[in-house]
Every structure is written in C-alpha cells, then in structure tokens.
Amino acid sequence: MSFAVGVIGMGRMAQALVRPLVEGGSLRGSDLIAVVGREPSVAHLQSQLQSEITVISSSDPRMHEAWEAPVQLLAVKPQQLDQVAASVPTPPAGAAPLLISVLAGVTLERLQSTFPGRVCVRAVPNTPCLVAEGLCGLAWGCDVTSEQQAWVRRMFEPVSEVLELPESQLDAFLALTSSGPAYVALMAEAMADGAVAAGLPRDQALRLAQRTLAGTAALLDQQQLHPAQLKDMVASPGGTTIAALRVLEKAGLRSALIEAVVAATERGRALR
Ligand SMILES: NC(=O)c1ccc[n+]([C@@H]2O[C@H](COP(=O)([O-])OP(=O)(O)OC[C@H]3O[C@@H](n4cnc5c(N)ncnc54)[C@H](OP(=O)(O)O)[C@@H]3O)[C@@H](O)[C@H]2O)c1
Structure with a gap:
C-alpha cells in the first residue's frame, strides 16, 4: 500500500x-x-x-x-x-x-x-x-x-x-512568535496577581487578564492600530493608566521585552 x-x-x-x-x-x-x-x-x-x-x-x-x-x-x-x-x-x-x-x-x-x-x-x-x-x-x-x-x-x-x-x-521569527506566547502568558499571570493584590478573586482575575489580552490583540488587529496609538487612546491626562505606565517604564518593562526577544534569538543561534 x-x-x-x-x-x-x-x-x-x-x-x-x-x-x-x-x-x-x-x-x-x-x-x-x-x-x-x-x-x-x-x-x-x-x-x-x-x-x-x-x-x-x-x-x-x-x-x-x-x-x-x-x-x-x-x-x-x-x-x-x-x-x-x-x-x-x-x-x-x-x-x-x-x-x-x-x-x-x-x-x-x-x-x-x-x-x-x-x-x-x-x-x-x-x-x-x-x-x-x-x-x-x-x-x-x-x-x-x-x-x-x-x-x-x-x-x-x-x-x-x-x-x-x-x-x-x-531565529528572530521564533524568538518573537514561538517564545512570544510565554512572554504573554507571563504578563497575563502577573496582571492577574496585581488584581488579586488589589482585591479581586483569583479565578476572576485570571479570566479578566486573559480577556484583556485577547481583546487588545483583536482591537489592534481589526482597527490596524499601532500599539502606541492604542496606548495613547487609553491613557487619559492625569488618569489611572498613565500612573501605571509610569511604573512600568520605571521598572524597565519595555527594555526587558526588547532584551528578551534578542536573548531568545541569540540562544536559538547558540544551540546549533
Ligand atoms: N507543540 C507546539 O506548540 C510546537 C510549536 C512549534 C514547534 N513545535 C515542534 O513540533 C515538534 C513536535 O512537538 P510536539 O509538541 O508535537 O511534541 P509531542 O506532542 O511530544 O510529539 C512528538 C511525537 O513524536 C513521536 N515520536 C517519538 N519518537 C519517535 C520516533 N523515533 N519515531 C517516530 N515518532 C516518534 C512521539 O510518540 P510517543 O508519544 O509515542 O513518544 C509523539 O507522537 C517539535 O520538534 C517542536 O519543536 C511544536
């Protein structure tokens, strides 16, 4: 056969x-x-x-x-x-x-x-x-x-x-798209932890964090927005979001993500 x-x-x-x-x-x-x-x-x-x-x-x-x-x-x-x-x-x-x-x-x-x-x-x-x-x-x-x-x-x-x-x-494609789900999952977990610390029940916090990531991805995709445009849409003057963004910038989240993708690319090359 x-x-x-x-x-x-x-x-x-x-x-x-x-x-x-x-x-x-x-x-x-x-x-x-x-x-x-x-x-x-x-x-x-x-x-x-x-x-x-x-x-x-x-x-x-x-x-x-x-x-x-x-x-x-x-x-x-x-x-x-x-x-x-x-x-x-x-x-x-x-x-x-x-x-x-x-x-x-x-x-x-x-x-x-x-x-x-x-x-x-x-x-x-x-x-x-x-x-x-x-x-x-x-x-x-x-x-x-x-x-x-x-x-x-x-x-x-x-x-x-x-x-x-x-x-x-x-290698760069893999560092972004194949390792990417781990970065995003980490973010979902950490955001949920923040909500638990602020008083939401764990199950609800996890579900809401996931829905927030999925909804944001759909919005970026369907309205063809640059991420910076969406960030600026959400962050109103003197509001809650800009207060949070200030903390993320101070903690180096943006730089950490850049370095993470570069590190995954380099690791992929070194493994050969
Ligand atoms: N899963 C993902 O999301 C993902 C994403 C990107 C790339 N990949 C790539 O896809 C590949 C498979 O990943 P996976 O997650 O599908 O792994 P998996 O679920 O563990 O599947 C591996 C399969 O290979 C079989 N196998 C083991 N030894 C074999 C042999 N000597 N001859 C023939 N078959 C054999 C296993 O059978 P037994 O169960 O009987 O051992 C199993 O069916 C990996 O190389 C991975 O890099 C996976």
Missing part, C-alpha cells in the same frame, strides 16, 4: 496540522500513515483519530511506508532527530520526496545532510496553531517545486498565517 503523506511523530503539533486537512476533505484518512514513538501510543491515538488513518509505532516493520510517501511531515522533538535519522531509507533515484520539518532550531543544512535525496522545508509554527490562531514561518530548501510549495502552504494555512522568510530570519 502506498500513502500520500507520512507523518513521523504524530504528537500535538502534527495532529493540529493534519486534522483540519482530513476533516476538511483535502486529504483522505486512508492516504495518511502516522508514526509514533511508543507502542502504547498507537492504540491511544487510533481511538482519537479517524479510523482510516494508519497509525504505527517506530518499531513497526511498515515504518518504511511512511518514508516512501511523496510528502513527509517530520514532527518529533528535536532531541529525537538522531534516533529517527538512524533508520531512514534513502529514496529511490529521481523520487525527491518533500520533507517538511517543524523541529525548532534544526536548520535546512542539517535536514538536507540528514535526509539525502529529499527536498526539505523548514517550518516554524507557534503554539497557537493548536487552536488555529497560529503563525508559521517557512524557509524553502533547494529544489522545492511550486507544486510542493503549494502543498506546504495548504498544510499550514488552516491553522496559521503563513510567512515565507529567508532562513537567516527564522
């Missing part, structure tokens, strides 16, 4: 990408083979997915069928790459299957040397893809055909806005 798509590492991110394709009808479940690491994950996953999807573990003898698909999505953890690479068959001459990697920090150069005979694409999706509100940066390797490029866009567009970037910009 031959499959159209082989997923190596059917975890959270791969499921978030593949489910909309199958549920939306652009990929038949029977055209998909998905590989997980451990045998117990097979039955667990099979019970959660459409029954026509073939799910196997990495020790299954049919593993080679995933590597024979014309489109291969690699979505294991970066530290599992060496183990996966140890058993990858080289594709037949002239086949040049497409390998889409979502592994954080794994460069095109490494992908191309680890998976010879394949054309590679490096994708950097962020966690909000799990709720179809994501961003995804794409860097193309050599020799990706326009048909393959269209396939990649079709895979990421249902869950994210897709941007095509030179690979040299992916």
Whole structure:
C-alpha cells in the first residue's frame, strides 16, 4: 500500500496540522500513515483519530511506508532527530520526496545532510496553531517545486498565517512568535496577581487578564492600530493608566521585552 503523506511523530503539533486537512476533505484518512514513538501510543491515538488513518509505532516493520510517501511531515522533538535519522531509507533515484520539518532550531543544512535525496522545508509554527490562531514561518530548501510549495502552504494555512522568510530570519521569527506566547502568558499571570493584590478573586482575575489580552490583540488587529496609538487612546491626562505606565517604564518593562526577544534569538543561534 502506498500513502500520500507520512507523518513521523504524530504528537500535538502534527495532529493540529493534519486534522483540519482530513476533516476538511483535502486529504483522505486512508492516504495518511502516522508514526509514533511508543507502542502504547498507537492504540491511544487510533481511538482519537479517524479510523482510516494508519497509525504505527517506530518499531513497526511498515515504518518504511511512511518514508516512501511523496510528502513527509517530520514532527518529533528535536532531541529525537538522531534516533529517527538512524533508520531512514534513502529514496529511490529521481523520487525527491518533500520533507517538511517543524523541529525548532534544526536548520535546512542539517535536514538536507540528514535526509539525502529529499527536498526539505523548514517550518516554524507557534503554539497557537493548536487552536488555529497560529503563525508559521517557512524557509524553502533547494529544489522545492511550486507544486510542493503549494502543498506546504495548504498544510499550514488552516491553522496559521503563513510567512515565507529567508532562513537567516527564522531565529528572530521564533524568538518573537514561538517564545512570544510565554512572554504573554507571563504578563497575563502577573496582571492577574496585581488584581488579586488589589482585591479581586483569583479565578476572576485570571479570566479578566486573559480577556484583556485577547481583546487588545483583536482591537489592534481589526482597527490596524499601532500599539502606541492604542496606548495613547487609553491613557487619559492625569488618569489611572498613565500612573501605571509610569511604573512600568520605571521598572524597565519595555527594555526587558526588547532584551528578551534578542536573548531568545541569540540562544536559538547558540544551540546549533
Ligand atoms: N507543540 C507546539 O506548540 C510546537 C510549536 C512549534 C514547534 N513545535 C515542534 O513540533 C515538534 C513536535 O512537538 P510536539 O509538541 O508535537 O511534541 P509531542 O506532542 O511530544 O510529539 C512528538 C511525537 O513524536 C513521536 N515520536 C517519538 N519518537 C519517535 C520516533 N523515533 N519515531 C517516530 N515518532 C516518534 C512521539 O510518540 P510517543 O508519544 O509515542 O513518544 C509523539 O507522537 C517539535 O520538534 C517542536 O519543536 C511544536
């Protein structure tokens, strides 16, 4: 049996990408083979997915069928790459299957040397893809055909806005968009702590902090406002907001965020 798509590492991110394709009808479940690491994950996953999807573990003898698909999505953890690479068959001459990697920090150069005979694409999706509100940066390797490029866009567009970037910009992209949810979550938690200190119940404070962040993002987006415009709209003369902004400026919040994004970019480069 031959499959159209082989997923190596059917975890959270791969499921978030593949489910909309199958549920939306652009990929038949029977055209998909998905590989997980451990045998117990097979039955667990099979019970959660459409029954026509073939799910196997990495020790299954049919593993080679995933590597024979014309489109291969690699979505294991970066530290599992060496183990996966140890058993990858080289594709037949002239086949040049497409390998889409979502592994954080794994460069095109490494992908191309680890998976010879394949054309590679490096994708950097962020966690909000799990709720179809994501961003995804794409860097193309050599020799990706326009048909393959269209396939990649079709895979990421249902869950994210897709941007095509030179690979040299992916570290900064990742520092902003992939690490960004952690900065924002920290802010939500700290704002809620402030409200608790000022007398609101914890549950309510957390929910209100989250809604404030989500509503602010929607307002910036829908009215195409620069962040400074929105800040100035909210901060009236002599009012409560400007009193709070004064405290944030004194504490260096703006500079801390700038340095955080730069530090994450530099760390991403150092990890290679
Ligand atoms: N989740 C995110 O929000 C996010 C965001 C951006 C990028 N990414 C990238 O996406 C990749 C996957 O992340 P994830 O969060 O989806 O991880 P995950 O949920 O842990 O999924 C990893 C999957 O790989 C499987 N696996 C482990 N060893 C394997 C092997 N030797 N052969 C085949 N499959 C194997 C695991 O199976 P078992 O469970 O049986 O071990 C699991 O299904 C990572 O490289 C990460 O950098 C994720």
